[in-house]
Amino acid sequence: MKIPVFRAGLIATASFLPLSLIALIAFLAVYSWPAIQFNQFQFLWTNDWNLGNLYGNPVTVHGAQIMPGAKYGIWFLVVGTVVSSALAMLMAMPIAIGAAYFLSEGVRKSWAGPLSLFVDLLAAIPSVVYGLWGYALLVPLFGQTIFPFMAKTFSFIPFLKGDPGSGYGLLTSAFVLAVMIIPLISATLRESIRMTEPELKEAGLSLGLNRLEVFWHITLPKLKTVLIGVGILALGRALGETMAVLMVSGNALNYLPNNIYAPISTMAAFIASQLDSALQDPTNMAVEALSEIALVLLLITVVVNFAARLLLWMARVR
């Protein structure tokens, strides 16, 4: 008699998480449905976010009540989100791998413990702290010193040349994101490197490989799936990061960055910064369009996370 109750309780608690995810997606889809119908596919492909004249009178367009002139297109947000996260991954991966290798094999055991603790602490710092650091320190430093120097030095490379801007922008955002995700990646990798069979490494060393070659030819290939899995989890975090990006991105509206220093905006940061403006729209279409952005972002992160699970599962099976 007791067992079915226990079982039912387990099923209920276990199904709570997947059900709440489905409920969240369903809610966003239903809530933003008027916006989805009104915007159709050009929502994703146009650079035109315009709440319309909020002091005008609502008009009816294609059966939907909107403010005069309202248009919603988020291509610049999609580009800003994807490019800043990809750039962050590009910067973070080599450093994170190096740090993980150093902590697990390059440093004496008595030092590895405390140093690893530092890395774990870095991974736990709230993102707004990184944002504030970027805002107060990096933006002026990059904008006044480093970006002008880079733009001059790399004046022959597209996207690295041109106007160095003001310090708010794509590269600063990507840099802050990279600093945020490096500890995340290297904390996981460190454990995996440590768990690689010592026999394999010893075999490599006995064949005359040096430590770098052992790492490159033996340890790293063993870690491939873990690396991809944790990388995708970090990417998920970078894609959804809000506050830190909001504080350093420059919040570009309706235009694409013309080089790596130019202002951008991301989906998550845009939702946070535009919500109070959208609340002014008496037709509620603006809020519904924002929740359509949330839906797009949620779908992207769900796909990214499922990919991560799949890869981790494959690593375990093998």
Next chain:
Amino acid sequence: MLYRLKKEVSRSVKGAVILSALGLSALYALPASAAPTISLLETGSTLLYPLFNLWVPVYTKMNPGVQITTQGTGSGTGIAEAISGVAQIGASDAYMSDAQIKQHPNILNIPLAISIQMINYNVPGLNNVHLKLSGPVLAGIYSGKITNWNDAAIAKLNPGVKLPNHKIIPVHRTDGSGDTFIFTTYLSDTTPAWSNSVGYSTTVSWPAVPGGIGAEGNPGMVQALKTTPYGIAYIGISWKKPVEEAHLGMAMLENRAGKFVLPTVANAKAAAGEMVNKTPADERISLVYAPGANSYPIINYEYAIVSKTQPNAEVAAAMRKFLNWAIDPKGGNAPHFITAVNFVPLPDSAAKLSRKQIAEIK
């Protein structure tokens, strides 16, 4: 930007206040004599936020039965939360639109004071000079038609000033903002091309100016301009002190009479004198671009957005009392409050209309 942090902090402070209020009222509930405490929440405009922070400690000391919590969250949030009833007082630099009023006919827009907006810039070498700017030139800058500081249109207004050949970086607000509302009203009033394309609102679709930056709240605008040489921004007068401490430039603006004037209290009073007698009974009116030789062109009423219908008579009475105190020349509109934030006190005729509106809170 920082004000978002403040918002978080003030949220938790609010939680703590409510908790301690509950705890205190539980303690005070024992002796039957104690009067019940009424808590009011004020949220919204970052321009009004410094003034509310001066008012509240003084007022609650005189009226221990009332607790008032303040938040600087942006005018958009102020209006929305006053409508939803989350906040009793929504602070806004912008009045509500006709469509919003039609939707929420029981919401009042009550002016508490008059504010001024500065146009500030960060042009190395010229921050001590008050550059002369006009509505059409600002509209040109913010729509990307005027891109360099030594553009002929700017040079024409500033004969004898050596302007740098450097790109202008316009800074605008990203949050729903009364400052954006009054700034774009000035651009719309002075420049038909702006009026026909972008228009005015608490948030507008800013034309794409490559390099242009969005900042959050007045503190965010000051910070962004400070770190952005060759930038230009619109900032509320209650942030004048940080602007001066950062050694940023302050522009003289062209008014309707074609004169260039600074955002001083005297010039704002001149503008208010021209406009206040036009104020309708519901007090929703733009004071921007007033006639008169000395009138500073960007001034506005600072509104308390409140609902006519309150949950009970005690709350309504507490709100009437506080708001009447706020607009009283011997209370909240006393010189030591108003000059501390560089505002202009509410003129008598407007105060009379405000009192009439306050009486409607039931």
